[in-house]
Every structure is written in C-alpha cells, then in structure tokens.
Amino acid sequence: MLQLILARLIQLPLILLVVFGVTFTLVWLLPGNPLDRPDGRRPPPEVEQAMKARYNLDSPTNFLIGYARGAVVGDFGPSLEYRGRTVRSILAEGLPISASLGVAALAVALFLGTVAGVVGALRPGSPLDSASLGLTLLGISLPNFVTGTVLLVVFAGLLRWFPVGGWASPRDMVLPAVTLGLAPAAYIARLIRLGLADIMASDYLRTARAKGLSHTKALFKHALKVAYLPVLSFLGPAAASVMTGSFVVEKVFNIPGVGEYFVNSVLNKDQFLILGIVLVYATMLIVFNLVVDVAYAWLDPRIEL
Amino acid sequence: MKRTLCLSSVFALSALVLGCGFESEPEPAAGGEVRFISGSAIKTLDPQVTSWLVDFRIIEGLFEPLLRVNPETLELEPSAAAALPKVSDDGLIYTFTIREDARWSNGDPLLASDFAYGWMRALLPDLAADYAALFFTIEGAEDFYSWRTQRLADFQNLGISADEFWAQTRQRFADTVGIEPIDDRTLRVTLAQPTAYFNELVAFAPFSPVHEATADAYLEAEATAGGLNMDPVYFQRPDLLVSNGPYLLKQWRFKQQLVLDQNPYWWNRAEMGNTRVVMQVVTDPTAALLRYNRGEADWYPGLPTGSRDAAKLVQSDRPDVHYGPAAGTYFYVFNCRPTVDGQANPFADPRVRRAFSMAVDRQTLVDNVTQLGQPVAKTFVPPAAIPGYDAPVDAGVSFDPEAARQLLADAGYPSGQGLSGLTLLINEGGGHEDPAQFIRKAWETHLGVSVQIESVERITFSDRLKTGGFQVARAGWFGDYRDPTTFHDKFRSNNNNNDGLYQNPAYDRLLERAEAELDPAARMALLAEAEALMLAEQPLMPLYHYTNLELFDPGRVTGLHPNPWNIRRLDAITVRPAPGSSLGNAPNSE
Numbered sequence: 004m005l006q007l008i009l010a011r012l013i014q015l016p017l018i019l020l021v022v023f024g025v026t027f028t029l030v031w032l033l034p035g036n037p038l039d040r041p042d043g044r045r046p047p048p049e050v051e052q053a054m055k056a057r058y059n060l061d062s063p064t065n066f067l068i069g070y071a072r073g074a075v076v077g078d079f080g081p082s083l084e085y086r087g088r089t090v091r092s093i094l095a096e097g098l099p100i101s102a103s104l105g106v107a108a109l110a111v112a113l114f115l116g117t118v119a120g121v122v123g124a125l126r127p128g129s130p131l132d133s134a135s136l137g138l139t140l141l142g143i144s145l146p147n148f149v150t151g152t153v154l155l156v157v158f159a160g161l162l163r164w165f166p167v168g169g170w171a172s173p174r175d176m177v178l179p180a181v182t183l184g185l186a187p188a189a190y191i192a193r194l195i196r197l198g199l200a201d202i203m204a205s206d207y208l209r210t211a212r213a214k215g216l217s218h219t220k221a222l223f224k225h226a227l228k229v230a231y232l233p234v235l236s237f238l239g240p241a242a243a244s245v246m247t248g249s250f251v252v253e254k255v256f257n258i259p260g261v262g263e264y265f266v267n268s269v270l271n272k273d274q275f276l277i278l279g280i281v282l283v284y285a286t287m288l289i290v291f292n293l294v295v296d297v298a299y300a301w302l303d304p305r306i307e308l
Numbered sequence: 309m310k311r312t313l314c315l316s317s318v319f320a321l322s323a324l325v326l327g328c329g330f331e332s333e334p335e336p337a338a339g340g341e342v343r344f345i346s347g348s349a350i351k352t353l354d355p356q357v358t359s360w361l362v363d364f365r366i367i368e369g370l371f372e373p374l375l376r377v378n379p380e381t382l383e384l385e386p387s388a389a390a391a392l393p394k395v396s397d398d399g400l401i402y403t404f405t406i407r408e409d410a411r412w413s414n415g416d417p418l419l420a421s422d423f424a425y426g427w428m429r430a431l432l433p434d435l436a437a438d439y440a441a442l443f444f445t446i447e448g449a450e451d452f453y454s455w456r457t458q459r460l461a462d463f464q465n466l467g468i469s470a471d472e473f474w475a476q477t478r479q480r481f482a483d484t485v486g487i488e489p490i491d492d493r494t495l496r497v498t499l500a501q502p503t504a505y506f507n508e509l510v511a512f513a514p515f516s517p518v519h520e521a522t523a524d525a526y527l528e529a530e531a532t533a534g535g536l537n538m539d540p541v542y543f544q545r546p547d548l549l550v551s552n553g554p555y556l557l558k559q560w561r562f563k564q565q566l567v568l569d570q571n572p573y574w575w576n577r578a579e580m581g582n583t584r585v586v587m588q589v590v591t592d593p594t595a596a597l598l599r600y601n602r603g604e605a606d607w608y609p610g611l612p613t614g615s616r617d618a619a620k621l622v623q624s625d626r627p628d629v630h631y632g633p634a635a636g637t638y639f640y641v642f643n644c645r646p647t648v649d650g651q652a653n654p655f656a657d658p659r660v661r662r663a664f665s666m667a668v669d670r671q672t673l674v675d676n677v678t679q680l681g682q683p684v685a686k687t688f689v690p691p692a693a694i695p696g697y698d699a700p701v702d703a704g705v706s707f708d709p710e711a712a713r714q715l716l717a718d719a720g721y722p723s724g725q726g727l728s729g730l731t732l733l734i735n736e737g738g739g740h741e742d743p744a745q746f747i748r749k750a751w752e753t754h755l756g757v758s759v760q761i762e763s764v765e766r767i768t769f770s771d772r773l774k775t776g777g778f779q780v781a782r783a784g785w786f787g788d789y790r791d792p793t794t795f796h797d798k799f800r801s802n803n804n805n806n807d808g809l810y811q812n813p814a815y816d817r818l819l820e821r822a823e824a825e826l827d828p829a830a831r832m833a834l835l836a837e838a839e840a841l842m843l844a845e846q847p848l849m850p851l852y853h854y855t856n857l858e859l860f861d862p863g864r865v866t867g868l869h870p871n872p873w874n875i876r877r878l879d880a881i882t883v884r885p886a887p888g889s890s891l892g893n894a895p896n897s898e
Binding site: 033034035036037038039044045046047048049050051052053054056057058081084085086087088089092093096097152155156159160163167168169170171254255256257259270271272 | 333349351352353354357358359433434435436437438440441444453454457460461535538540543544561562563564588589590591592594595598599602604765766767768770771774785804805
C-alpha cells in the first residue's frame, strides 16, 4: 500500500507538468488581449505594449520563463482581471470557502443519497421505491441554477428562514450545500439502490438469510458495505469537483469561492489565473482518486493494493 | 447506515471547521452608516491603476484629488486644494495650493509632493495604469513614459542595477515632467498644450495623491528585469493603507464586503452625513434586488439595465426607482476601410452607411425591444451631458425608409441588389442579441438586404474590432471626463479606438483648431461643427444613449443626486432610520 501511495505521489508532478503544458498551449491559442477593457476602450499602443511587457504577455517564452521563476517560490503570478491581487492570494482566500461548501454538500449528498437508496432497496417496486426513484431523477435532471433559485426564492425570499446569499455565518451554508449536494445525492442513491438489489440476490446473502438473518439485518450489516464500493469510486472525482466550487451555485448564492474562475478566467483570458485554477483542480483530482483507492482496500479486504 | 451517518456528520463538522471564511463584523458606527450594493467586486483600490467604475466609487471615498465636481450643482470646486488653480494666460501653467488643514488618515499633512508621487505612479509603464494616457496632457509626460518603456525593454544592456535605474527614473521625472512641487503646499503643473478640460481631469480619481512616506516602501525594483513591483498588500490592508479622503479602509473581505470608516483627520469631517459606508458585493441582480427589497441595503446603484427586472422597475411607479440618462451612447460602428478580409467593403461608401442608419426605427427599438425607453440617439455625444456643449442633433439621421432606399440605389445597390454576405458582429451576453435581431429585420424589410448576425465571445469580439475584422459591429462608449473630446477623439484618424478606421482630414483639422482655441464658447462651437461633419458621414449609427438605474428611498436617503456622470460623494449621503426600527438603520428583518 505504502508503495502505491509513494508511486502515485511521484507521478503527481509529472501529470501536473503535462496538464500545465496542455493548458498553457490552449491559453496562448485563445484569441484576444486580456488587458482590453470589456467596454472596448484601448489604451494608446505604447501603453498597451508597456502593459504587455509588464505581465510577460509579449512572448510565450518570456511568459514561461517568468512563470517558472515565480512558481518555484510559490508565486503563480498576478491576476490580470483583479489587478494588484496575486493568483496565490485569490486562491488562498477562495479555496477554503469553496472547499468547506463542497464538504458540506458531500455530507448532504451522502446522507440523502444513502437514505433514498436504502429506502428504495428495502421494498423494491413499492410506492416508496418509485418515490425515491422519482426524486433522484429530479435531482439529476434539474440544473443547479433552477434548484438554487427556487430554494433562494422560497426559503430566503418568502419564508425568510435563511439569508439571501453571502458568506457571513454557517447559516449561509445550508441552501447552497443542499443545492450543490442534490445531484451527487441522486447518483449515490441510484448506485446504492442498484448495488443493494444485486447483492441481496447474491448467493452468500441468500445463505445468510437461510440461516435466519432478517432482511433488514442482512441489508444493513452485510450488503450496504459492499454496495458502497461504487459510491466510493464516484466520490473521488465528485469531491474534487464540488470542493473546487461551482460557478452557478456560487453566483446564485453570492459565495466568494473559486468556482467562478473556472468560467470567468477563461472568458477574461486571465492567463495566470487559468493556469492556477487548473493546476489546483488537477492536484485535487489526483489526490482524491488516491484517497479513494486507499479507502477501497479498507472497505473491501479482497482488494489488494 | 450508522457508518453513513457517522461519515456524513464528519463531513458536516469538517465543513464548519473549514468554514474559516467567516469573519466578524466591525463594531457598529456611531454616526450613522450607508449600506449599498455593488454588482461586482472591487478589483483594486490603487487609484492610478484601475479604470473600473465600481473601484472608483470606493477610491473616491478614500482619496481626495485637488478638485472635485459637486454632485448637486455639477460645478467644479476645490477639495484638497484651497481654491481653484491659478492658470497662466497661455493656458499652460496651473498652480494649485493645498488647503492648510488637509491631512492624511495617519495625521501627516498632505504635501504637494504626494500629488507628484501619485501622478508619477500613473506614468510608470511597469505599474500598467489604465489611464496613463490622460496624463500625457502634461509636458514631458509622454516622453517620460516612452523613455522608461524603452529602457525597461533594454534593461539587460543598460549595465546598471535595478535600484540605480529607479533612481535615474525619479531624477528624470523631476527634471523633465511638468509636475513640480514648489513647496509643501504648492503644486505647479505645466501642460504640453492648452487643455481646456484639465481641471476636469484633476478632479478624476487617477489624479489622487498617494502617501509617499508609507507607499514607497512597498514599491520594489526587480533585480533581474529592472521593473517595479508594487506589493499589492498596501492597497488591500486596512492597517497599511493611508488615505486623505473622508474615509479610511476599515475592512475588505474580497468579493464580499468592504467597510469604510470616517477619517478622523479629514478637513471637512464635521459636515459628513455618515461615518461609515458598507459596500456589499452581490453579483446576481435578482439576489441583489431581493436583498435591497428586504431592507438590507439602503442604496443599489448601477443596477444592470440588461437584467430582467430592470424594465419592470423602470415601468413601475416606485418612488425609490431613479432612472435617468448616462453619459454614454450605444451604437453600431461601420467599418470604413475600403476592403474587409480582402473583399470590397460596401460600407466604405458614406451613402450606404447613411442608408443603413436611416432604415432603423430607434423609437420602436427602445419602446418594444429594450423596453427601457432610453433616449433615442442622433448624436454621438449625449445632448446636455456636457455643460456648454450643444450637440448637433439636427445633423443626425432620422428613420426614413424611403430616403434610405433612394440613397442605397444612388450608391449602386437598388433594392439592396449586390449586397450579400454581410454580417453584423456582436458579443455574447449583455443583451445585445435582441436589438441585433430587430435591426437585422429592419434592414431586411426596408432595404431588402439580408445580414447575418455573428455572435462571439467578448474577448474575441474586442480582438476582431481591433484588427478591423468586421463590417458592422455593436459598440458602446462612455465619456471619461466632462468634455466632448472624450467622445470626439474616438473618430480621429489616428486614434487607436477608431475601430472602423474612419478618416476625415477635415474632422481632424477642426479638432486641432479646437485644441488651440482658448475661448471656451468658440472651442465648443468648433467641436459641434466637427461632430456635425462626422455625423453626416455616419461612421457610426447612434442607437440610444445609455441610462443609469439605481434604487434608494428618497424619503430616507438624502445627499444622492443621480446625474449622467455618476458623480457622487459618499460622505454627503445621510440615511434616516427605517420606520419601525429602533436601531438606526439595522436590517429590518425579523
């Protein structure tokens, strides 16, 4: 196991280098000048040239050299959009917020998903099963901005149970976490529901039932653990994606996380920020997949690493 | 199941622990506060670097230039200066005297050299100031800028250290640029040529002073490249930033909230209508409106007029809706180059441009498409936006399909024959789609010309405009300072914002004559003549003048005077407590 973890950690910088290379190339191929103002106002050519030189945007080699020089000491360059802020400080401020919201969303997803999945599996074909199926369908099909806006209007606007977005207290976390957690909850519910149905029909559980174990006990004590395996492999990438924020949810609930940068930094051609956010996401994806692999071994002793 | 519950609660707990983004609110302010919503986050508080309206709104509270525009009378008045400047007879030398009681927020006296320092920052190419070119009106400024740009590019071959280069730069600035602190309280500015609107520029936020004694420590010369790096913390941290305006920076939670508190040393603090300003960032207009309607904000300026709610608000009779003209114009620009992408360009002919412009019924556009009833535009400079300037409305075109068809026939395209494969370039987002569809239809109906709409990403769009890769494109322009030339310059032959490359030597000559004209009325007349000349050839098709939409209850909030230039003074705003609230203007939620 230790060997695997070590090997993966050694691979990490290599993978990151490849990701960096691809992103860097794509960014340079993007048309446009990031220093242009959105209202189309352009400074005189000499000013534009000076600004480009300031940010090493005049040539890819200059950019690479400058970037590498900074990256070694943990400086990932300035943001071209938020002038006077560094990519590092932007990510350092936003990432903990997105990550905590993501973890809360995962909690919601796991809880709702498991409950819905188990309820469905307990009485296959019953109205409860259909209800859980319907709910999960809804969770998967409804886009975030619809669920988010509906929750916001109902629970913050009409009922006034929650604040209208922002990030000032734990109460601000509830609605966005539910919004963000619904889709993964639906996936988890389906995975568990299908997994449980398979496992309950398997030979070893039939044997266990024949020896007098109740249906409920067999399900909770033996089947559920195994049914969690596919959920686990889903959780790795899901965690990386919800913890790096969601553009839509953060916009609807006015959360100062990093989700918006996945979209806006590309639209603004904020080259340093694009590279920074992609590298962070790639790192998290790799690390979480590793965590999932380790957890697999812990849940299912048959799997050897 | 137990494990799930356990895992879920572990996740939930760690979410709370991780939730370290939560910060405590500052203690309540004693002298009343103003809470307003900003539709976008502050990008930087460096007065010389930024060019964003939302940044300026806060910067104007923190920094006070020598002059300012009174939002109520819209007259220029002295602010950090004791009086309006003395101007030499040739209009070249401006002498400003700083008021005796002007102080920085740390108690230091405000010095003329702080202005020289701030203005020099705008002229350092390595600080990449958006508005550097506004300072080029000052003698020696443009040369200084180019000098440093060239030497920066060639730094490796200079054979001097970065610090030596910086010392050399400061010396050169003192020697060659017409910005001289004569003594502690006198600043003499020499212009390159008479600039009638120089006082307007001086009242603009990039002309703010910067406290040299504290800021200079954060400016570092990079050893290898020779350029300067301003450590961003100075303009970010309340404990570092020293300001000379009505406020000091109290708290800045990036993309969330920014709090300004009264500057205990500001000379006019006794007159302030409040002692605290709280800016809340809410980017989604629907959420922002919800928050305003719940009474959690007193003022919502800059409500995006493209949002769904805007038209409803404008048409409602709510007393807190303030809707009025802005100093900007929405228009379509024609490419005037003889060829586009190697093809002959029909829009090089002014008759074709006039015909296309005359085929559009602007009134229907603002009534039914935008539904905001914006003032229909016939001129490029919004009429009445600039004191003393009489925009040549009669020189603009009116909706006249008959005459348009005739013009098109005269140009060799009867019933639109021979005009094919035309495209209209717009950018995605921002609500440009609907007006474009309306105009495309108008051209088809009235001229028999079918035009395709090409919608591209914003950044591709600006690239296409810059390189001239379009036939007709949507455009917009806001004035920077209150002088018609902020609009006129865009259509000068050699201007880098002249996207359609309209070139008319007569127009350029009139602008040059206006530059040399010292009599204000005669100068404005020349500028009006120039605009009329330009409008006759329609290098642009003015559609409507932009508008400002903001919300505040006039019964509770006073001191705000909506005007086309968004000129306001945060310190003049007073908020009376909401009815039924015992705690001043605490949020009236349950």
